[in-house]
Amino acid sequence: MVMQDGGTVDVRPGPDPGRAAPEHRDAYLLTGLCLALYAGALLAWTVCGIVQGDGSAWDFIEGLFNPGSAAAPSLLGPYEWAFTAAFLVIAGLALARRRLARSAALLSGFLLLAASLREGVGLCHAAYRHEYSNDPLGSWALATRGLGLVVALVVLCVMFPATERWRSARPAGRSAPAPEADWRRSSRICGVLFLLMGLARLGWVVADLTAADADALRYLRDAVDGSVLGTLDMSASAAFTTLGSVFVLLVLGVLAFRGRREVRGALLVFAAMELYLTVRTVVWLTVTDFFNQSVETTAGALSMATTAYGLAAMTSVVVLATGRGFGPYGGVRAEGFRTPAVGRHGGV
Template identity: 70%
Template sequence: MAMQDGAALDVRPGPDPARAAPEHHGAYHTTALFLSLYATALIGWTVYGIIQGDGTVRDFVEGLFNPGASPASQLVGPWEWAFTAALLATAGLALTHRRLARTAALLCGFLLLALSVREGVGLFDAAYRDRYGIDPLGGWALATRALGLVVAVTVLAAMFPATEQWRSGRGATPPSRGRPRRLSRICGVLFLLMGLARLALTVRTLTTPGMDAARYLRGVVDGSVLGTLNVAASSEFTTAGSVVVLLVLGVLALRARRDIRGALLVFAAMELYLTVRTVVWLTVTDFFNQSFETPEGALSMATTAYALAAMTSVVVLATGRGFGAPETYGEAASPTTE
């Protein structure tokens, strides 16, 4: 406190806009705990797959980036590895009360909820339900899915209400809204273009002669389509899910009314890892030299190149200081005095 003209003037520094308010620390701690639990479960499946597989730890490490070196008997795949890293990173941010963690956690929660709903739809199939009793790992797989549902509901319930209105202290200068919103819109455009390109490729695949489009679309929402128990998400789910997330986050970032940097950063990092892995595979298989022989190959190469550049750009922009604090998106009240 200080005195000015006989009146008390509060000169204490205002709250850090990059961190959650104290009343939300419990929600952030709960989120960190539950995300870590599910990440631990995925790590357990990964370790079990390495132990039971015909490869070595060295093969697994090399297979993280080189699909050709990855053992075929893995119980979880690249999408789960990327998702595990995203869960752990988000949990770390939440544990330190970084507001960046909120939208990242909400994204993880929605992805987990979608996986759980897909598995729930599959359980309506009697033959698929029976496999949980026949398969030696059926009980553990079911427990993992149940844990995913609990984690998803808990994280969403904890983080949705964890919004806050920041108020600057006396004499504070309102932050500039131009640059952060401009960067958000750039990320939004990059996400939207990527989502539309992937949607076009998916539609082209579904309209290919001989392609069972109905079965593909059913595989997006029904876990029983493959007929086997899989902890790893199907390619149909990951492809359709990426299209939806890219388009939704792209629209939200383009509107630039809320700071969704955490979700942008987490998903862009996941996509960047998967894209780099694809590039490595194209390199070791010498597909680069044959890619432009067909229109499909050329389109696939162009999409991969764009994904590599776009997701790298989003990661760089989202980790920079240019995005600013939550106030720059209109989430805070105007400066007031107390």
């Protein structure tokens, strides 16, 4: 408190707009613990793959960024590696009760639920159930799948009600203040970038499925049925990850373009994951000398253009979503100072 012209001015900082309300503490705590537990299970599978494989830990590290590293030992794939890191980050944000964690946790819950339902469809087939009973690690794989389903349901159930009431600082009859205009502009840019990436990837899927030698029905079944490949594999199939990424890119793109404040966490996490996977693709294109061969065909040139756009777009989304002008979690606090009393001359 300070005195000015006989008035009292409260200069204590206001509530942190990036922190969830106290009544949501339990929801964020439970979400953080569940995601950390599942990330620990994925880390255990990663370590198991390194121990059982012929390569070393250094080979695994190389394989994180070089898809052509044949000696890289692993029972999981790049999507699982990306999700492991994402789960750990989201868990940390949730335990710190950051609002940023809510949409990211909901995205994780939906994707985990989709993967669990796909596995559930596969378990309806007797031959696929025998794969679990015959594999030495089958019981552990089934337990991990079950844990993923439980984590998904818990996260979705506790985080959906943990909504925040946004308060607008815009006076009646006036245009949007600069901070609000900044985050809305950044959100729309991210939405456009996501939508274009999703449409480009969808175009490639359609082109692949309409090719002369394509088995479109098997590809679509593989996206929703874990038994199509006929083998027990902890890593997700290409059909599931591709169609899933298209769906997420389009949905998040629409939400971001509409200026939804709470979508920032999901944008940031998914863009970071896509950026990592795109970097792996660029490394593979480099080591296989595909850059020099891509211009020889139209499809190769379009593939290169899509990869270049993905690299630029996902980097831009990460930068914009991390920036201080995006959403209510960054920039100048609207309630940075509380002023119960003002001086006689209108000064604070």
